[in-house]
Amino acid sequence: MVMLDIINLRTHFPSPDGLVKAVDAVDLQIEKRERLGLIGETGCGKTVLGMSIIRLLQPSTRVQGRIIYNGRDLLELNEKEMRLLRGKEIAMILQNPTTSLNPVLKVGDQIAEVLQLHMGLDKREAKAKAVQMLAATMIPEASKRADQYPHELSGGMKERVMIAMGLAGQPSFVIADEPTKGLDVGTKSEIVRLIRDMTTDRSMLMITHDLAAAGEICDRIAVMYAGELLEEASAKTILSDPQHPYTQGFIQSLPSRGLQPIPGSSPSLIDPPQGCRFHPRCPKAMEICKKEHPPMIKLDNGHFARCFLCA
Ligand SMILES: Nc1ncnc2c1ncn2[C@@H]1O[C@H](COP(=O)(O)OP(=O)(O)OP(=O)(O)O)[C@@H](O)[C@H]1O
Numbered sequence: 001m002v003m004l005d006i007i008n009l010r011t012h013f014p015s016p017d018g019l020v021k022a023v024d025a026v027d028l029q030i031e032k033r034e035r036l037g038l039i040g041e042t043g044c045g046k047t048v049l050g051m052s053i054i055r056l057l058q059p060s061t062r063v064q065g066r067i068i069y070n071g072r073d074l075l076e077l078n079e080k081e082m083r084l085l086r087g088k089e090i091a092m093i094l095q096n097p098t099t100s101l102n103p104v105l106k107v108g109d110q111i112a113e114v115l116q117l118h119m120g121l122d123k124r125e126a127k128a129k130a131v132q133m134l135a136a137t138m139i140p141e142a143s144k145r146a147d148q149y150p151h152e153l154s155g156g157m158k159e160r161v162m163i164a165m166g167l168a169g170q171p172s173f174v175i176a177d178e179p180t181k182g183l184d185v186g187t188k189s190e191i192v193r194l195i196r197d198m199t200t201d202r203s204m205l206m207i208t209h210d211l212a213a214a215g216e217i218c219d220r221i222a223v224m225y226a227g228e229l230l231e232e233a234s235a236k237t238i239l240s241d242p243q244h245p246y247t248q249g250f251i252q253s254l255p256s257r258g259l260q261p262i263p264g265s266s267p268s269l270i271d272p273p274q275g276c277r278f279h280p281r282c283p284k285a286m287e288i289c290k291k292e293h294p295p296m297i298k299l300d301n302g303h304f305a306r307c308f309l310c311a
Pocket residue numbers: 013015020022040041042043044045046047048049058095269
């Protein structure tokens with residue numbers, strides 16, 4: 001059963017230099033209890049895609065298309081209806097704990113706020129439950145930590161607080177934005193395990209640069225480049241048999257595979273290259289790639305690639 005159906009989503013920001021097309025004609029489906037990884041290099045539009053779903057973008061943003069969540073188009077809900085869903089049905093674990101947590105509120109109180117708002121608990125119940133949520137994230141000495149301020153916690157602990165806060169309202173759909181960023185190797189693998197265990201009966205969009213983490217947690221992976229999706233398949237297939245030259249390059253650029261960066265830099269989102277957006281950097285580019293925009297081509301079982309080489 002499809003839980004989230006994104007149809008032809010375009011999220012564009014007006015700017016003095018023109019429209020920044022951060023998300024451009026994205027189609028994406030996430031099934032109930034499916035965990036989908038979204039990967040791609042910095043600035044390609046991953047966070048903007050997540051923010052478009054939960055509708056946390058400034059009012060001047062132009063969002064077009066449809067985002068059907070359990071049969072309702074989120075883009076047609078008013079702010080009040082959206083507020084009822086946010087945190088309770090759909091929650092986002094934001095990209096940067098240091099700037100996302102409120103520096104002047106104890107972390108336990110920040111989690112308790114979500115619980116009061118979405119679970120209808122009174123203050124005392126919410127505080128007790130917040131400590132339980134923190135303990136569930138395996139934070140050491142949860143009740144002591146709940147009484148501390150964000151700056152008193154390590155990076156890994158702050159990430160645990162973000163996870164506890166994101167999951168406090170028992171959302172069915174979670175968007176996790178770079179939950180392992182900036183953590184040391186040991187902490188990273190603990191957080192990966194934690195996210196995997198805490199999302200087994202939920203749907204998730206996990207935004208990450210960390211393909212190994214995506215491989216461990218996610219059922220499927222979608223690859224984004226310059227505002228659009230270039231490839232989509234099961235996590236196993238993306239890791240072992242990527243078909244798009246960009247995905248192949250992205251995998252080669254990982255530290256575990258030798259850190260071979262893709263030559264060239266990300267294209268402009270205001271005026272992306274004609275034809276295939278990746279063609280100026282593609283080692284296998286053909287004449288047609290400069291002229292025509294490739295469609296998503298269906299390969300075998302649920303594998304799609306936006307590349308003429310696959311036609
Ligand atoms: N509010 C905004 N106004 C104008 N442009 C924006 C805004 N937010 C994001 N952008 C632009 O949209 C593009 C996509 O940004 P986004 O944050 O989604 O990238 P990302 O893929 O999440 O990158 P990273 O991996 O570094 O987090 C970037 O070029 C960014 O500068």
